[in-house]
Amino acid sequence: MKKILFIFSNLFIAQVAFAEQPKDWQLGFQNAASETMREIVWFHDNLLLPIIIAISVFVLFLMLYACVRFRASANPNPSRRTHNVAVEILWTLIPCLILIVIAVPSFKILYKQDTIPKADITIKAIGYQWYWGYEYPDENIIFDSYMIEEKDLRADQPRLLAVDNEVIVPVNKVVKVLITANDVLHAWALPSFGVKRDAVPGRINETWFKAEKEGTYYGQCSELCGIKHAFMPITVRVVSEKDYQEWLSEARVKFAKEEIENDKLKLASK
Ligand SMILES: [Cu+2]
Numbered sequence: 001m002k003k004i005l006f007i008f009s010n011l012f013i014a015q016v017a018f019a020e021q022p023k024d025w026q027l028g029f030q031n032a033a034s035e036t037m038r039e040i041v042w043f044h045d046n047l048l049l050p051i052i053i054a055i056s057v058f059v060l061f062l063m064l065y066a067c068v069r070f071r072a073s074a075n076p077n078p079s080r081r082t083h084n085v086a087v088e089i090l091w092t093l094i095p096c097l098i099l100i101v102i103a104v105p106s107f108k109i110l111y112k113q114d115t116i117p118k119a120d121i122t123i124k125a126i127g128y129q130w131y132w133g134y135e136y137p138d139e140n141i142i143f144d145s146y147m148i149e150e151k152d153l154r155a156d157q158p159r160l161l162a163v164d165n166e167v168i169v170p171v172n173k174v175v176k177v178l179i180t181a182n183d184v185l186h187a188w189a190l191p192s193f194g195v196k197r198d199a200v201p202g203r204i205n206e207t208w209f210k211a212e213k214e215g216t217y218y219g220q221c222s223e224l225c226g227i228k229h230a231f232m233p234i235t236v237r238v239v240s241e242k243d244y245q246e247w248l249s250e251a252r253v254k255f256a257k258e259e260i261e262n263d264k265l266k267l268a269s270k
Contacts, residue, residue, distance in 0.1 A: 018215030020192040021158050030191045033217060033238070034209050037194030039109050047105060051098060113194070116208045119176035123167060127179075127186025127199035127221065130228035134167055135257070137178075139248060143255040147231050161218040166235040168251075170244035171214050179205045184226060190219035190234060198223055211238040 020030050028045075032038040069075070124135040132145045145163045153162060169175045179188045181199035189196035193209035211217070219234035239247065 018213060019158075019218070020215065021161055021218040022191075032194070033192040033211050033213050033215070034194055035212070036109070036113055036209065037192060039112070040194045043105055043109060047102065051102065055098075113207070116176055116206060117174050117210075119208065120173035121169065122176045122178065123169070124178040124180070124204075125167075125188045125199065125234075127181035127183075127188070127225065127232070129183050129226050130221075130232040132163075132186075132188070132221075132232060132234060133182075134165075136248075136251075139252060140257045141248075141251050141255045142257040143251075145235070147233050158218060160230065161220070161233045161235065163233055163235045165255075166216070166237045168237050168239055168244060168247045169211065170241045171211055171238050173241075174208055174210050176206065176208045179207065185223045186221045186225045186232070187223035188219070188234060189222035190217055190236060192217045192219075193236075195219075196222055211236075214238050214240060 020033060022030065029037075029041050032041050070078070122137055124137055126133040126135070128144075131147070133142070134145060135142045143165045145165045145167070147160065148157060148162045148164055150159055153159060177188065177195070177197070179197045179199045180203060181201045183201060185201075186199040187196060188199055188207075190209070193211060195207050195209050197205045197207045199205070215238055217236045217238065219236070221229055221232045221234070223229075225232075
């Protein structure tokens with residue numbers, strides 16, 4: 001019976017396209033789809049969590065020990081000691097050492113994220129109250145991306161996350177993302193890629209990702225930007241190079257940035 005269920009579930013999974021999004025009762029991170037995110041998850045799971053747990057357990061033990069051992073009935077004459085040089089040096093030095101142990105791998109990941117490798121494609125994300133606009137500057141493509149209302153959702157589309165026009169990028173390519181905003185602060189965040197950057201009016205921030213697996217990835221605006229902050233999700237669909245080229249040829253027509261093109265024509269004819 002188990003075998004049949006297993007085969008059945010495999011068949012089912014194979015048919016449903018891969019998607020990464022928040023799940024009910026989720027505790028940890030979303031599955032990583034880029035090297036950066038894998039490193040972030042490793043850092044959190046294997047270094048931060050053990051240190052946090054060890055410190056919490058140690059402090060809890062100290063508190064319980066102090067409560068029981070030095071309670072008034074067991075210790076009627078309390079000590080009047082106010083200083084202890086050895087203890088003071090230790091409780092300064094040990095936290096410093098712990099912070100250094102955390103800082104080294106943390107900075108390594110931060111700097112790696114900060115250095116953008118040679119980009120294969122560049123996209124620009126512009127935050128608006130309350131939707132995202134996207135441009136492919138090298139392809140003369142521009143479009144807006146609105147959340148799909150609950151009543152209009154297809155069965156495979158998640159609530160509050162699916163959008164009408166998805167960002168399409170090829171798999172295993174370095175995608176540079178230019179991020180800005182038109183009105184107030186927003187933030188372009190995609191957990192599976194380990195990407196989160198503020199979108200600041202009048203300033204262009206940069207980040208990058210290299211998605212390693214085809215599928216649909218969901219993110220959300222991550223800077224409180226007004227009444228509909230929760231309703232401006234981000235959907236990135238990672239496709240094969242062939243599908244990307246097909247999409248490009250359609251999008252160049254459907255989402256053509258006509259005005260600029262016309263301006264250029266005008267300038268050229270002058
Ligand atoms: Cu926003």
